Structures are given as C-alpha cells and as structure tokens.
Amino acid sequence: AQTVTQSQPEMSVQEAETVTLSCTYDTSESDYYLFWYKQPPSRQMILVIRQEAYKQQNATENRFSVNFQKAAKSFSLKISDSQLGDAAMYFCAYRESRGGSEKLVFGKGTKLTVNP
C-alpha cells in the first residue's frame, strides 16, 4: 500500500523568509500524482500545488514550488517570501494516475507557523 510520510510535525518561519516542508512517499507505481494541500484554521482543504510524476519539471505556483525527486520518492514544498496568511497545516498527498483507486493518501501534516 502507498504511504506518505511528513517527518516535520511543526515548522516555523519568519515573515518574508523561505521555508521548505518535507514529504516522502512509498509506491511501486511509475505514474502517479502528488499534491500539497493547505488547511488553515477554518479547516477548509485548499489545493496549493500538484505534480504529475511523468513530468520532470518541478511545478510552480507563484510563491510555492516543489522539489520532486522521483528516484528518491521525495516531494518537498518550498514557500518563498512567507506571509502571515501562509500559517496553516500543510498536507502532502499521493494519488495513482490510472485505473483502480482514485483515493488520495495523505501524510500526517506539518503545522507551519509564520512569525511577524
């Protein structure tokens, strides 16, 4: 079964600085999707960024970018120019890309604090 591991329960960053959140996963599949979701105190799950495993280029969305290392099964999230509104729980998630289950497999999350 696929598993997703986030080894940092909590992280903190100064406003305007850069922070990297780690995520590793385990799968025997060669084609899949990876996601980072943000969950602010409102508890709403918000998609931050996604990566298709067949794409070598790392995904980028404004201040958010990923470092996808397929061989190492690593998928870290970098937040640049951190803002107070970035404070939230961040969840890494995996999903198979073809047939079978459509389910997302989530890590346990990293709580990000942004200090003013």
Added chain:
Amino acid sequence: NAGVMQNPRHLVRRRGQEARLRCSPMKGHSHVYWYRQLPEEGLKFMVYLQKENIIDESGMPKERFSAEFPKEGPSILRIQQVVRGDSAAYFCASSQARAQGSYEQYFGPGTRLTVT
C-alpha cells in the same frame, strides 16, 4: 460556480444515535469522495462513489457506516449507533470524470461530528 457544499457544518449526537452527513458536489462533478480526519491526524480515505454506484469502499469501517450517492440529490454518509470514537471531521471532495481530463479533488468545508 458554487464549491463543494457540506451540511451540517457541526453535528452533535449522543452515543447510540444516527448521524447523517450530506455533500453536494461541485456543478459538473460526478465523483464524490469521503474522508475522515481525526484530531492531530491527516485525512483518511473512506469511500469513493459515482452516481448510484460505490466504486471503492476500502476505507469504510465494516459496521455502522454506509454511503450513497443517488441519481438525484446529495451524497449521504450515514453512521448508525455512533460511538465517541466517531468524533472527527468528515470531509467530502468531488471531481470530474477522468475522461474529462481533470484529476483534482475539490474539498468541502467539512462536517465536525461530536459524539457525547
């Protein structure tokens, strides 16, 4: 375009009562997923449904839990004879069919179930 809607947002039930959680997917979405989030945990997949069909229920507890997505109306997650351990946030997500080229799941705001 309204997002995924869930109601109620908060639900309090006494032990032994039934809980019914409703989810209306985004317009144009035919796939619904239910996830459960226990305190301090990531989301865990429960069930994946398409209209009138359960596609994957591998994450559903064998007893007391059931889900449906009728031809008309919202998807319902039903928990019979609730116990304290059922207290959690229950999230619904929806997506388009794969044939439509999209694979992203969009989440509702969740229903927080408290069993007293």
